Amino acid sequence: MAKSITELLKSGVVIGDGGYLIELERRGYVDSGSGREEVGTGRGSGQFTPEVAIENPDALRELHREFLNAGSHVLQALTFFGTREKLNRAGYGADTERINSVAVKLAKEVAGEKALVAGSVSRTQLTEREGMASLDKSRDHIAEQIRLLKDAGVDFLILETFFHLAEMKVALECAAAAGLPAVATMSFRPLITKCTDGHTPAECAKVMADLGAVAVGANCEQDPKRMLPLLREMRGATSVPLAAQPAAFRTTEECHSFTRLPAFPDDLETIQVSRNEFIEFGKAARQEGIGYIGGCCGCNAAYIRALARGVEESNKRL
Ligand SMILES: [Zn+2]
Numbered sequence: 562m563a564k565s566i567t568e569l570l571k572s573g574v575v576i577g578d579g580g581y582l583i584e585l586e587r588r589g590y591v592d593s594g595s596g597r598e599e600v601g602t603g604r605g606s607g608q609f610t611p612e613v614a615i616e617n618p619d620a621l622r623e624l625h626r627e628f629l630n631a632g633s634h635v636l637q638a639l640t641f642f643g644t645r646e647k648l649n650r651a652g653y654g655a656d657t658e659r660i661n662s663v664a665v666k667l668a669k670e671v672a673g674e675k676a677l678v679a680g681s682v683s684r685t686q687l688t689e690r691e692g693m694a695s696l697d698k699s700r701d702h703i704a705e706q707i708r709l710l711k712d713a714g715v716d717f718l719i720l721e722t723f724f725h726l727a728e729m730k731v732a733l734e735c736a737a738a739a740g741l742p743a744v745a746t747m748s749f750r751p752l753i754t755k756c757t758d759g760h761t762p763a764e765c766a767k768v769m770a771d772l773g774a775v776a777v778g779a780n781c782e783q784d785p786k787r788m789l790p791l792l793r794e795m796r797g798a799t800s801v802p803l804a805a806q807p808a809a810f811r812t813t814e815e816c817h818s819f820t821r822l823p824a825f826p827d828d829l830e831t832i833q834v835s836r837n838e839f840i841e842f843g844k845a846a847r848q849e850g851i852g853y854i855g856g857c858c859g860c861n862a863a864y865i866r867a868l869a870r871g872v873e874e875s876n877k878r879l
Pocket of ligand 1: 780781782857
């Protein structure tokens, strides 16, 4: 295994892992917030937070093992929504240090020498609730989490599921200040044409690359087919490798994001896409300029195996 994400990206298409929170919610270990509040609005208090790391570590360890076994070159520590800001609202603020450090420890334990470990850092949700004036507060929370992840020994960061480019810029600045390489992926909703603060995918790609991201792209919200046009737009705007971690849920012409569809979160099984779509996506990775490919919500190990198979088939054709 390469020592760094930069070396790994140079060696071929990097296979990431899948979505942890939705899979662990299905297995009964993560709280979706369903029935208690309106989810998917950004105003939620406790849904989809990563306390499973300290409450049911064996469940998390097992999912890491499944992804590794399916072909992942990188395991993400389950630190998504792990800023003190989000954890405070879920009642776990006092456990912020422990959740982040235990999540990294579990991922490293399973990865051993076989995979790199990435710290996952996502939006704080402050911008959704309080607007752009809250960016300084976001900076403090994101910087704190990145410090915890660095202390715990992550190899690099995956900055993911940011809706506002302005907050992504803050996160990239914090990553650079900490001296950690970062893969940066925005999430586009409700449509793939622009992010929440109004920037096109091409603009996002350029800004993220200029701020030093080692790969730029998109994650979550769309199924592979729906995500592809926005990735192509990004491809035209930058020369760094693309990163793509699509969701495994079918979206519609009118709404390109599954978290805005009525099926979220209780009827997701009704819009699940088949793993075949991920085999095809894996096959296309190289020609689309995708250097880092994985899955997000709805992708368990079967989907990662499908991606790895697709990439492998296209490698054979080289
Ligand atoms: Zn997702």
